[in-house]
Amino acid sequence: MLYLNHVATTQFEGRRWTLPAQVFAAPLELYTGLPLSRAQLAAELERLGYKRSERLERPGTYRFKDTHLEVALRPARFADEARHAGILSIAFGNEGIAGLTEAAGQEVPVLRLEPLLIGSIFPIHGEDRLIVTPDEVPPLLPATLKAVEDRKFDSHYGVDPLAMMRALWVNVRAGQIEQGGSTLTQQLVRSYFLSSRQTLARKLKEAVMAMSLDAHFSKADLMNAYINEIFLGQDGDRAIHGFGLASEFYFGKPLAELDLSEIALLVAIVRGPSYYDPRRHPERARERRDLVLKVMSEQKIVKAEEAYAAAQRPLGVTPRPSGTYYPAYLDFVRRTLRRDYHDEDLTEAGLRIYTSLDPRAQEEAEHALEQELARLDRLKKHPNSALEGAVVVTTPPSGEVIAIVGGRNVGYDGFDRALDARRSMGSLVKPFIYLTALESGRYNAATIIDDAPIDLKLANGQHWRPENFTRQTYGPVPVVRALAESLNLATVGVGMEVGLPRISETLARFGLEQPPAQVPAMLLGAVNLTPLEAAQLFNGLANGGFKNPLRAVRAVISADGKPLKAFPLEVTPVASPEAVYELDRMLIEVMERGTGRPARAILPQSLVVAGKSGTSSDYRDSWFAGFSGAHLAVVWVGYDNNDPTGFTGASGALPVWARIMSGLGTRSWSAPIPDGIAEVHIEYLTGLRAVPACASDIVEVAVPADAPIPAKRGCGLPEEASPVRIGAERAAQPPGGLVH
Amino acid sequence: MVSLARSALPVVILALGLSACSVFRAPATPTAAGGAQTAETPSGTARPSPEIPAAPTPAPPAPAPPPHHQFQLGPAASALVAQSHTQAKGGDTAQAGATLERALRIEPDNPLLWIELGRLQLQENNAAQADAMGRKALALASGDASAQASAWRLIADSLRVRGRNQEAADAERRAASFAPH
Numbered sequence: 001m002l003y004l005n006h007v008a009t010t011q012f013e014g015r016r017w018t019l020p021a022q023v024f025a026a027p028l029e030l031y032t033g034l035p036l037s038r039a040q041l042a043a044e045l046e047r048l049g050y051k052r053s054e055r056l057e058r059p060g061t062y063r064f065k066d067t068h069l070e071v072a073l074r075p076a077r078f079a080d081e082a083r084h085a086g087i088l089s090i091a092f093g094n095e096g097i098a099g100l101t102e103a104a105g106q107e108v109p110v111l112r113l114e115p116l117l118i119g120s121i122f123p124i125h126g127e128d129r130l131i132v133t134p135d136e137v138p139p140l141l142p143a144t145l146k147a148v149e150d151r152k153f154d155s156h157y158g159v160d161p162l163a164m165m166r167a168l169w170v171n172v173r174a175g176q177i178e179q180g181g182s183t184l185t186q187q188l189v190r191s192y193f194l195s196s197r198q199t200l201a202r203k204l205k206e207a208v209m210a211m212s213l214d215a216h217f218s219k220a221d222l223m224n225a226y227i228n229e230i231f232l233g234q235d236g237d238r239a240i241h242g243f244g245l246a247s248e249f250y251f252g253k254p255l256a257e258l259d260l261s262e263i264a265l266l267v268a269i270v271r272g273p274s275y276y277d278p279r280r281h282p283e284r285a286r287e288r289r290d291l292v293l294k295v296m297s298e299q300k301i302v303k304a305e306e307a308y309a310a311a312q313r314p315l316g317v318t319p320r321p322s323g324t325y326y327p328a329y330l331d332f333v334r335r336t337l338r339r340d341y342h343d344e345d346l347t348e349a350g351l352r353i354y355t356s357l358d359p360r361a362q363e364e365a366e367h368a369l370e371q372e373l374a375r376l377d378r379l380k381k382h383p384n385s386a387l388e389g390a391v392v393v394t395t396p397p398s399g400e401v402i403a404i405v406g407g408r409n410v411g412y413d414g415f416d417r418a419l420d421a422r423r424s425m426g427s428l429v430k431p432f433i434y435l436t437a438l439e440s441g442r443y444n445a446a447t448i449i450d451d452a453p454i455d456l457k458l459a460n461g462q463h464w465r466p467e468n469f470t471r472q473t474y475g476p477v478p479v480v481r482a483l484a485e486s487l488n489l490a491t492v493g494v495g496m497e498v499g500l501p502r503i504s505e506t507l508a509r510f511g512l513e514q515p516p517a518q519v520p521a522m523l524l525g526a527v528n529l530t531p532l533e534a535a536q537l538f539n540g541l542a543n544g545g546f547k548n549p550l551r552a553v554r555a556v557i558s559a560d561g562k563p564l565k566a567f568p569l570e571v572t573p574v575a576s577p578e579a580v581y582e583l584d585r586m587l588i589e590v591m592e593r594g595t596g597r598p599a600r601a602i603l604p605q606s607l608v609v610a611g612k613s614g615t616s617s618d619y620r621d622s623w624f625a626g627f628s629g630a631h632l633a634v635v636w637v638g639y640d641n642n643d644p645t646g647f648t649g650a651s652g653a654l655p656v657w658a659r660i661m662s663g664l665g666t667r668s669w670s671a672p673i674p675d676g677i678a679e680v681h682i683e684y685l686t687g688l689r690a691v692p693a694c695a696s697d698i699v700e701v702a703v704p705a706d707a708p709i710p711a712k713r714g715c716g717l718p719e720e721a722s723p724v725r726i727g728a729e730r731a732a733q734p735p736g737g738l739v740h
Numbered sequence: 741m742v743s744l745a746r747s748a749l750p751v752v753i754l755a756l757g758l759s760a761c762s763v764f765r766a767p768a769t770p771t772a773a774g775g776a777q778t779a780e781t782p783s784g785t786a787r788p789s790p791e792i793p794a795a796p797t798p799a800p801p802a803p804a805p806p807p808h809h810q811f812q813l814g815p816a817a818s819a820l821v822a823q824s825h826t827q828a829k830g831g832d833t834a835q836a837g838a839t840l841e842r843a844l845r846i847e848p849d850n851p852l853l854w855i856e857l858g859r860l861q862l863q864e865n866n867a868a869q870a871d872a873m874g875r876k877a878l879a880l881a882s883g884d885a886s887a888q889a890s891a892w893r894l895i896a897d898s899l900r901v902r903g904r905n906q907e908a909a910d911a912e913r914r915a916a917s918f919a920p921h
Contacts, residue, residue, distance in 0.1 A: 031816030031846060080835050109819035110846070397848035398841065544879050546872070555838065568837050569844070569857065571872045577879045630848070670849075672882035 004205060005212040007193070012213055012225075019131060019350030019559065020122035023333055024115035025357040026402070026554075027078060031110040035096035035665065038069050045071060047359060048116055049253030059085045060257040067092055074254070076114030079354040079555035079563065083112070116359055117248060119325045121334060123347035126237045131350075132244035134224050136256050140301070141243060142223050144267045147299040148292055150184040153223075158185045158214030159207045185210040188226045232266065233273045235325075240273075250278060252318045260302060261310035264292040265317075278317045286315060328390075328406030329357050331416045332532070332552045340565060341556075350559030355552050356400035358393075364663035365391040365403040365633070366410045372656040373408050373637070376647065387645065389637040389656065390417035392535040393664075396632050398569055399539060399548025404532075415640070418531045423621045423638060426525035426614035426649065427486045427595075428534055429507075431541060431583055433495045433523060434483055436506045438579040440498055445480040445586050445701035446680070446687045446709045451490035456520055464520055466492055469615070469648070478687030480586050480701050484594025486613065488524055495523035509574040511536040511547055525614060534625055535634040541587070542610075542627035544671060545580035546571045578674045578704070584610050585702040587626070588669065593684065593699070595650045596626065599658035608668035609661060613649030620644050622652030628666040633657050678705035688712035811852050811884050817843040821856055833864050851877035851887045858894045862901070871898035889918035 028044055030036075036044075042052070045062050050071065053061040062071035068089050075085045087103040088111065100108040122128040146153045152160050163181040182190070189209045213222065233240035233249055240249045246266055247255040258266070268288040269276050278285035290311045297307035333355055337346060345351065369389045376387055386408070393403040406416035415421075437443040451474035456464040468474070468488045482490035495503060500518040507527070508515055516527040529537075532550065540547045548571050556565040587610035590596045595613040603609065611626020622637040622645055635653040638645055645652060673679065683690040684697040687709070692698055694715040703709065711717035813821060820843035828836035837860055844853045858873030874894035881887035892915035899908035 029816070029842065029846060031814075033814060033816070080838050110816035110842075395845070395848070398845060544876070546876050546879075554841075563834065566834055566838065568834075569841050570869060571876055573872055573875050577875075672880065674879065675882065 004208045007209070009212055009216045012192070012217065018123060018127065018348035020120035020128050021346045021349070021351040021353050022117060022130070023119045023121065023330060023353045023355060025118045025355060025359050026400075027076075027112040027115040029110060029112050030090065030097060030100060032097055032099055033095065037096065038064065038067070038090075038092050041069055041090065041097075044113065044360075047252075048113060049248075049251065049257070051253075051257075056087070058257065060253060065089075074114060076112070077352070077561070078112060078115065079352075079557055079566075083114075115354065118355070118357055118359070119330045121330070121346040121353075122238060123343075126239045127241050128238045128245060129228060129241040130244035130248060131228050131242065132255055134220065136244070136254070137224075137227055138256055138258060138263060140260065140263050141227065141255070141258075141267070143301045144263055144292065144296055145184060145223075145226070145270075147295050147301055148267050149187070149270065150182075151299075153184055154219055156183060156214075158210035158212070159183055164207070182206070183210060184226050185214055185222055188222065188229055189213065191229050191231060192225075230270060231273060232269055233277065238325075250317045259310070260296075260306060261289065261293070261313040262316055264296065264310060265289045265315060268292045278315050279319075282315055289315070326357065326362055326404070326410075327414075328404040328410075328416045328418050329355070329362065329401075329552065331406065331419060332401065332404055335419070336551070336553050336567075337556070351564070352557040352559075354554045354557070356395075356398075356402055356554055357552070358402035361393050361631075361660075361664055362403040362405075365393055365405045365660050368656050368659035368663065369405050369635070370408055370410070372659060375655075376637070376652060380646065385639060385641070385643070387637055387652075388417060388640050389635065389653075390421060390531045391636075391656065391660065392418050392531050392634045393660065394535055394539050394542075394550060394632045395630060396539050396542035396627060397548075399543075399550050399571075400554075401532075401535070401550050401552045402631075404552075417636065417640075420530060421636065421638075421640075422528040422530055423623075423636060423642075424525055424616035425527050425529050425534060426616040426621055426623055427488075428537075428612055428614035428623050428625055428649075429503075429523070429525040429527060430483060430486060430491050431587060431612050432506050432510065432537070433491055433498065433503050434479060434586070435541075435575060435579055435583045436503045437479070437494050437498045438582050439506075439576055440502075443479055443494065444703040444707045444709075445478065445582060446682045446689075446703060446707070447479050448476045448687050449479060449482055449490045449494055451475060451477050451482065451487045452493070454489055454492050456496075458520070466521075466524055476686075478682065478684070480589055480682075480687075480699060481594075481684055483586050483612075484589045484592075486590075486595050492520065492523045496520065506575070507537065509547070510540040511549070525616060531634050531636045534623065534636075535632060538612075538625040538627065538634060539632055540574055541580060541584060542632045543571075544584075545573060545575035545577045547574045548572075578677050581671060581674050581677055582702045582704075584669070584671065585700075587611060589699055589701075591626070595648075596624075596654065598650055599654055599661075602655065602658035603662055606668070607661070607666070608670065610669050611657070613654060615648040615650075618644045619646050619648065622647040623649045624653035624657040626657060626661070627669065628661060628664075629669045631661065631664050631666045633660050635660070673702065676705055677702050680709060682709065683712055686712065689717055690715050691717070809883055811850055811881065811887050813843075813850065813852060814847060817847045817850065817853060820846075821853070824856070824860070828860060828863065833860060836860055849880055851881035851884070851891060854880065855887070855890050855894055858898070862894070862898060865901075867898040867901045871895055874898060885918040889915045892918065 050060050050062050052063060054063050056063050056070060056072050059072045059074040062069060068091050070087060070089045073086055073088055076083045089101045090097060091099040100111055102108055120128050160183050166181055186206050189206050193209060228242040231239060231241055232246035240246055243266055244255050247253065247258055251258065251262055265278060265285065268285060276285045276288050293307040293311050296302050297304045333353060369391055373387050373389050388407055390407065391403065391405040392401060394401050404418045406418045453473060454466055458464050466488050473489060474487055477487065477490055500522060504515055504518055512529065512533065516522050536550050539550060548569065551567045553567050555563060558564050588608060591599060591609050591611055596611050607628065609626055609628045611624060614623030620638060620642050625634045635657045637647060637652040637656065679700050679702055680689060681691065681698050681700050682688060683695045684699045689709050689711040690698055694712060820839050824836040824839035827839060840853065840857045840860060847853055854873045854877035858870040858877065861870040861873060874891050877891040878888060881891055892911050896908045896911035896915060899911055
């Protein structure tokens, strides 16, 4: 007895819920010129749980007024500062946001919406919660809990003997334990200290401990503990504890903003979170909610009319658990932090982790992958296995990862293909071969290379005879075409001439951590990497030859608001900006006339993008990596068991990629032409300088301004090899020099 | 190592040569060397730049900034830069950096922001990052002599604090070639 008293009071005294780290998405920055329509802003607010209300009566509401949108902002905490609640008026023009004004008429140059809670890092036993302080609890909640669960809470000594006797009587008659009759304090004890087995001995223990808690602590303290402790739902491995998290989980908004019918529903759920699960059993949940409303009215907590009106309302739960969990993204966050933190720090210390996840991009990526894989599955002969896929989206200049999809079943916290599927990169390697070639100074986009049969005797005495995808050879072709059409033989020729060690070194500079085996098959992409690693490599191409370590976490803040760790922007120059510019212009031609062309049917017509497809041998892996002026996306499609898919990069991954790019509302690739680089029109098939009057298929390429490029006869162009020579700075290349 | 952008003069000559053979679109950046000289197109050989070639789809040429212009900060980025200055003055360089990154997310292609961030890195004795950011700024700054000069000065300073005086002097000279005297 004394022992129980001791256990109850000391443990409860030093009570500290283990607080899983909370993970937040990137906040949306609002500023004049942001291309966001009023409807889009409203959707973003809805995602944060804001409700449209003409009266704008409390934080968490917004309304349309004339052409403006007015929002009553909640207070918000960011990694670096806090913002007070307040009214903000947003004006819109043709280009998006035209101005932001505070209630006092003050213009605001830039303002962040609060970041969306996207998950938490909870321990193995799965208890997740979001602690609320008494001032964050609507007064109606404790009143309702008392009315429904424990009417004598304010006066009893931790147990309610009369209620217990009544329960005992019912149980004896039924021959088994059925009815609780427990006070809120007893329920708290049960949840906090004891297992959930229903035995008489346990009941007694529970009663003793409840009484000692009641003797030592105030009623207000106990009520607050109850509100934060109690179990209110299950989401896979994750147990939803406390009303703070339950409010986010069921309604997608803070507890303080719940209305009467929503509070009644949460109190209804207390009795049986699984039985009264409002998503799975809406009928039962509704019936019990209405019962709770009736009790509230009887107990004069609310007026009868109010209770009646609330009972007419729908349940109001979000279709999917909000704070929608993004397991693949959280996986990356967890791995990033594991380098600096112990598991307990993450699952218990109440850290706030601010990430760069963009919920809109994440949703686009999830939908695109889900829908395209379903379509591709229908085209397949494999009736019994489903294609899988993975997506990584970044913003290249910052190196921030804004979306990760680890598989088509996005809510499933299982095998994360974006981070763990190491697959053959296929032709994704080609841009790095040509970049190495451009950097050597011996090649440019118009250089003629030979697409001819290759027979290489390997170290082991075997012969390697690669083939083109079409099993044809194309003879002399300009570099721009060899890359656009992903010609294997021409590329192997260039790669062998440039040298495997240099290509391997280029890959390493761009961020490939495990150096590939330096065998000729490497030139056709016999290099295994994960979609995230592919994104790291291509991010450098999208960022003009600057590498940023890809990152998801911006900052980690302690429970009491101190900055603990930041992952600031880092850039490292890893290639000549001129060569990267020349290469990027060729990657645009991949999209215009090469393997990326099918994307044109999906992409907005004027959007300039650059990219490269990849197909591994026997169609086992279908890749597409490409970028616009603001985003990079890498898509992988294949089977988990490495079976052939029958899809090329262009037929499998490309449509997923194109859908994502279209949905992102991204902007065209553009970069200033580096000094010393010139644009020149050449004939796509011959690589000769030409003008439209004398050639049918002309492509514009970027080359070193002093590069010697012979002109096509009959075009009225001087036939000299080089338009201009500047000293002997760059050795003239023999025109049309074939490289084997 | 990164090959540096070449000095301005050959480019001017180049623009001459290119227009002479008239298949090239004049490079978008006949750099404002000293802000004064501009390549003159020899009359008689000038032709309108070729029509968009009859490609399978019209290849939209990547829009490059006009040859001469000056980068400026938009109101949002400008407010954030001011805020970051206040934070840096108060000794909170980490916050100042985070605030500049906010600005950079809004205007990622603005070299002025990369220069700001590089200057902050220099204050934090992170010369290698300052250098890299200067080079990133430089790659974006084509056509803006004053931004190019600032980027070179940042690179020069980042070299100097690492004792690479020869290279620093060279970078300083490049800065001077852009800056109005």
